Amino acid sequence: xxxxxxxxxxxxxxxxxxxxxxxxxxxxxxxxxxxxxxxxxxxxxxxxxxxxxxxxxxxxxxxxxxxxxxxxxxxxxxxxxxxxxxxxxxxxxxxxxxxxxxxxxxxxxxxxxx
Amino acid sequence: xxxxxxxxxxxxxxxxxxxxxxxxxxxxxxxxxxxxxxxxxxxxxxxxxxxxxxxxxxxxxxxxxxxxxxxxxxxxxxxxxxxxxxxxxxxxxxxxxxxxxxxxxxxxxxx
Numbered sequence: 071x072x073x074x075x076x077x078x079x080x081x082x083x084x085x086x087x088x089x090x091x092x093x094x095x096x097x098x099x100x101x102x103x104x105x106x107x108x109x110x111x112x113x114x115x116x117x118x119x120x121x122x123x124x125x126x127x128x129x130x131x132x133x134x135x136x137x138x139x140x141x142x143x144x145x146x147x148x149x150x151x152x153x154x155x156x157x158x159x160x161x162x163x164x165x166x167x168x169x170x171x172x173x174x175x176x177x178x179x180x181x182x183x184x
Numbered sequence: 185x186x187x188x189x190x191x192x193x194x195x196x197x198x199x200x201x202x203x204x205x206x207x208x209x210x211x212x213x214x215x216x217x218x219x220x221x222x223x224x225x226x227x228x229x230x231x232x233x234x235x236x237x238x239x240x241x242x243x244x245x246x247x248x249x250x251x252x253x254x255x256x257x258x259x260x261x262x263x264x265x266x267x268x269x270x271x272x273x274x275x276x277x278x279x280x281x282x283x284x285x286x287x288x289x290x291x292x293x294x295x
Contacts (some may be wrong), residue, residue: 076226113287114227114272160226172217173283175226 072097076161076176083183089134089148091179093161096142101163103144104173105136108158120144121166156183188286190273195292202260204289206273209254213275216249217283218258221270230258230271260291268293 073096083089095101105117116129118136126136133152137145144161158180162173187209196202208216214235219227233240233247233256240247246259260267273286 112270114285116282119282162227172215172229172232173227174229175219177226178224180224 072163072174074161074163074174074176076159076179078179079177080180081182083151083181085153085183086150089146089151089155089181091146091159091161091181093144093146093176094142095144095163098142098163098165100141100166102166103138104162104164105144105146106160106162106175108160108178114160118146151183153183156181188273188275188284190271190286190289192287193290193292195294196263197294198263198265200263202258202263202267202291202293204258204260204271204273204291206256206258206286207254208256208273208275208284208286210275210284211254213254215276216247216256217272217274217276218245218247219272219274219285221272221288223269227272263291263293265293265295267291 076093102121104119106114107117108114118126118128120126120138123138123141134148158178160178161176164171164173190206215232217232218230220230221227231242231245231247233249238249244261248257270288270290272288274283276283
């Protein structure tokens with residue numbers, strides 16, 4: 071069966087520091103991968119999605135970037151964090167070449183920028 | 185762009201039925217989903233329905249879809265305290281499974 075892992079679970083970082091959040095998927099090949107941000111425990115905002123290694127699409131221009139160095143690894147980064155980057159970050163995957171398949175989420179990373 | 189709306193809160197007594205409503209604007213939506221989020225956790229897929237279906241039942245969960253009115257509902261029968269969570273409605277209509285989420289409905293179950 072497929073599983074998705076995100077780490078760390080919680081992170082407290084000062085303003086101006088770098089960020090690296092990692093997500094990996096097991097049990098499937100060539101998944102579509104996504105990063106979402108959830109602010110104030112509410113609606114989800116799609117940040118990035120990827121349909122293959124090195125292929126990243128950005129939905130919202132911002133202080134963050136994403137990379138996919140391996141088939142089942144998705145990384146969310148920032149060079150200098152802002153206070154507004156605080157939130158709950160969720161990684162998700164869906165099967166490739168499967169139109170409108172459900173997304174499956176990891177357990178999320180709670181980021182607090184101080 | 186696509187928009188999905190939900191009421192923010194719902195409070196029910198344990199044992200009663202809960203009905204969580206959702207409206208969406210994209211008439212080309214193909215799939216509609218319900219997710220559950222418990223405190224501090226990720227989203228768990230509860231169920232989903234194809235846009236050519238009117239109803240889907242899965243144990244205590246019943247999903248009703250009114251495609252004409254673009255209205256989706258989730259009914260939870262015999263609601264338990266463990267059902268307390270935030271419930272997200274979502275629709276998929278774009279390429280690469282671009283899914284749009286509602287703001288979530290916080291369900292509070294009173295013992």
